[in-house]
Amino acid sequence: MSCLRLSSRKNTTDDAQIIMLRRAFSMFDSNKQGRIEKEKVKTILNTMIHDYDDLELDHLLDSEDAEALGTLNFDSFVRVATHFLDEDDEALQKELKEAFRLYDKEGNGYIPTSSLREILAALDEQLTPDQVDEMIAEIDTDSSGTVDYDEFMAMMTGD
Incomplete structure (x- = not known):
């Protein structure tokens, strides 16, 4: 990510x-x-x-x-x-938009939660499936099985 x-x-x-x-x-x-x-x-x-x-x-x-x-x-x-944070919100928005496009490989406007599950599991191998499920539930606020751009932005920016 x-x-x-x-x-x-x-x-x-x-x-x-x-x-x-x-x-x-x-x-x-x-x-x-x-x-x-x-x-x-x-x-x-x-x-x-x-x-x-x-x-x-x-x-x-x-x-x-x-x-x-x-x-x-x-x-x-x-x-x-x-110590490493950048105040440049415009650059941050551009980076996040590009990252979303990278994960939205088929250009559907969303990332499947299965892909997000793999990403989270790869980030921390000690996470249990239940912990990953909890994170996915928090991120996939509309329970669609996908993470759209707004949900992705909320996850990445804490909004």
């Missing part, structure tokens, strides 16, 4: 970004412990960012994991993720 283009400049985080980050964090906090592994942070950022510096990310992850637990809480995750 490499679709959100984010840069390496710092900015202020708005409510929509926090919601998006909360959803991403929750999806990967499989055990609902309030912490996610640093490797999962990398997975999340890989889905959201095209270009970022691995060494810079590793440094940020290590600085936020002061206790060397190998995990981050939500606040630490937000600080790491927002």
